[in-house]
């Protein structure tokens with residue numbers, strides 16, 4: 001049995017381009033044999049990475065307060081769900097040139113030293129392996145391969161940092177202009193997966 005984890009982060013609800021496309025990716029790659037875990041990051045009230053959160057991570061379990069343990073447990077659960085998946089389908093719209101706050105918070109909670117990456121003599125090493133990611137990037141403008149795209153390169157960096165290096169990007173660029181053309185181009189990429 002293969003497992004898919006399907007993560008959406010658009011704040012645009014039913015009008016979201018990336019939500020529409022991540023659903024299509026899941027449908028396309030899931031030939032009926034895969035179990036899907038769905039997380040709508042826009043609906044989660046996840047702890048942000050402040051001093052208290054990072055202090056919870058750095059405090060040994062037996063010394064954590066109940067509030068610190070609750071935060072560590074939330075992070076542990078997100079990591080368990082990610083570890084259990086063979087395939088990650090991620091929706092990543094561009095807001096203010098970068099990823100949604102909610103997606104940044106997710107990365108902050110699943111990027112933990114000693115759990116999803118570790119420092120070695122040759123540098124940091126990701127601890128997740130044998131996973132494939134499909135990332136839908138939607139943006140009003142078209143910033144593909146430009147220096148001011150802080151979405152696609154950043155997501156590849158973050159996924160690679162925790163060991164997910166096989167990343168397929170599906171781009172819906174220019175949704176503020178010809179939205180149908182942006183969707184059609186992304187759908188063509190999905191069909192070819």
Ligand SMILES: Cc1cc2nc3c(=O)[nH]c(=O)nc-3n(C[C@H](O)[C@H](O)[C@H](O)COP(=O)(O)O)c2cc1C
Pocket residue numbers: 010011012015016017018019093094095096097098138139140141142175176
């Ligand atoms: C608050 C906000 C900020 C945005 N910032 C950008 C931006 O910096 N660059 C851009 O190309 N599009 C920007 N857009 C447009 C979105 O990237 C575009 O609507 C995209 O399709 C969003 O994906 P979604 O529909 O899945 O949320 C922004 C949209 C919103 C609502």
